[in-house]
Amino acid sequence: MANQTNTGNPNVDLAYRRKKNAEEMKHQVISFVLMIALTLVAFFAVGYDQFSHWFSVPFILLLAVVQVAFQLYYFMHMSHKGHELPSLFLYGGVLVAFLTVWAFMTVVWW
């Protein structure tokens, strides 16, 4: 079960772990601030009446994708080692869902 870098093992160098944790904290704060900023941008894009829907809808969808990536990689630790299989299943699911939706939008009548 070597899934976490934080093993709880007292033999692991304490100073090293401190530094690691501080670095991680920094990443989390940065991504948190960025996510709030992105959310504000999204609200602005919808609220600003000079933008057409053809711009704002794809734009906020793009922002949503970026936010999901932040969420997964920084807050849910998918950037750490030992997350190969969750990634495989996530991207597998995304691929299957994408192909299905894509088929609906291009070839299937409904």
Added chain:
Amino acid sequence: MSTVARKKSLIWDYLTTVDHKKIAILYLIAGGFFFLVGGLEALFIRIQLAKPNNDFLVGGLYNQVLTMHGTTMIFLAAMPLVFAMMNAVVPIQIGARDVAFPFLNALGFWLFFFGGVFLNLSWFLGGAPDAGWTSYASLSLESPGHGIDFYVLGLQISGFGTLIGGINFLVTIINMRAPGMTYMRMPMFTWATFVTSALILFAFPPLTVGLIFMMMDRLFGGNFYNPAGGGNTIIWEHLFWIFGHPEVYILVLPAFGIFSEIFATFSKKRLFGYSSMVFATVLIGFLGFMVWAHHMFTVGMGPIANAIFAVATMAIAVPTGIKIFNWLFTMWGGNIRFTTPMLYAVAFIPSFVMGGVTGVMNAAAAADYQYHDSYFVVAHFHYVIVGGVVFALLAGAHYWWPKMFGKMLNETLGKITFWLFFTGFHLTFFIQHFLGLMGMPRRVFTYLPGQGFETGNLISTVGAFFMAAATIVLLVNVVITTAKGQKAEADAWGDGRTLEWAVASPPPEYNFAQTPLVRGLDAFWIEKMEGKKGLTPAEPLGDIHMPNSSILPFVISLGLFIAAFGFMYRTEHSWGLAVGIIGLLITLGSMFLRSVIDDHGFHIHKEEVLEAEKGVKA
């Protein structure tokens, strides 16, 4: 084992068990029961069609029997029987002491069970569902009475159980393999279970969504499928088949896994082309999601969609062909023993290939306009489901029976079962290809004399009685074996290759006294070839941590069962809504209890393990 067992009545023990081996037995009994029910319905269908203008089951009643035959066989017989095999074998095959979430395992079973009971109670409460197992919205929204409501709510509840079971096996196989059991050393049945569980994870949510829409439409005045209200009836067909096509691979991949084990064991050779088998299994799983619209060629999606889905469908024949040749090459030059499971395995190859060939025929979209809704399609899918899945489940039951119950099924009776079933199967379904090509439609309760359908249908009905006879012989075999069967050894067939044959039959509660060290594919075979009696341990003997049993999975499922009744009768009885809410409260309350009560399990102490192992190893 007696030292470990605590004092409990047998029934309470099974109601509360979280042990994967006992849950396997529960799945086997419940799935077996529904298999008999579905089989009886099949017999009724065949009796009605035995002669033209018959009046045994007429009109609406025939529709109900036909719908329940399909629904029962797929959701309540084949699925749980597949889960019975997985639960009985997979944790032991990977060298684990249980599944990752024993509590969820029990919950999965009880949800399936109550969903199945709910669905079948429709027979006694005003009529069963009658829109076919596919329950197309244009038909089912118009169906009077509560039949379709039973279908929607019953399948929703049992679907939750299946989803939970699938996730459980994914986590188990990823995290709980013994040291040395790399992915490419996993037995083929474990691989099949892994891919199947992934398919369940991705395929069941569309069904859940489809059923929720249907529930909204039928019970709460929704308009998802109602064109008059701005909905679209085709959406159900898409959602159903986005689930439904992977579903057939969910059934057949474990069947492939079971046969892979059987071919290797009784040919006394390692499986030919193991890595290509793994590749083919994964590829079939992936392609299974790309082909759902081939069930809907006649809907009018247009030539481009039909062509793309036709080609994608035909592509699946390639990995399946890889598997067929690998099985043949496994037998090639092997030291073959024709035991009962091996007979099923050998008979499976030509039977399944025939189903596959008609599958490719159906996949040709232009030709499908001819086959669609005819008995040709009925013949096709019975050749793959019976010739593939049912053969595998019967083979697996004979193969692993000694492991599950500690006694060998009688081989003579087993072979009689096989020959009766094999003959009956081909007698019933082969002729249906031609009935279909001659124009006999599916799902119609009778036909007129003089159209040339008489002889074919009579032959088909006679075949069905052969299969019924086979099932009776199997039941007799089970009773005789239980009463005075010959006790099975750990390596019951003498040629076991995988880890489950290294532990006692039936295995002790903790499976392995010491977690084994896996040194290659067919781990037990390797040890035997080096002259060792048992497995190489990966850890010293110590206390074993076990989960406590719990009644909560039963109560959670019971709550949903009660709630389903309440919401179904909500509009016509004043007690409906109250009962619905009480049911949900029971479910949520027991989930709350599960969350707040700390349950640390218990330990089986080293001395008890030593005591228990003494009897076995001697």
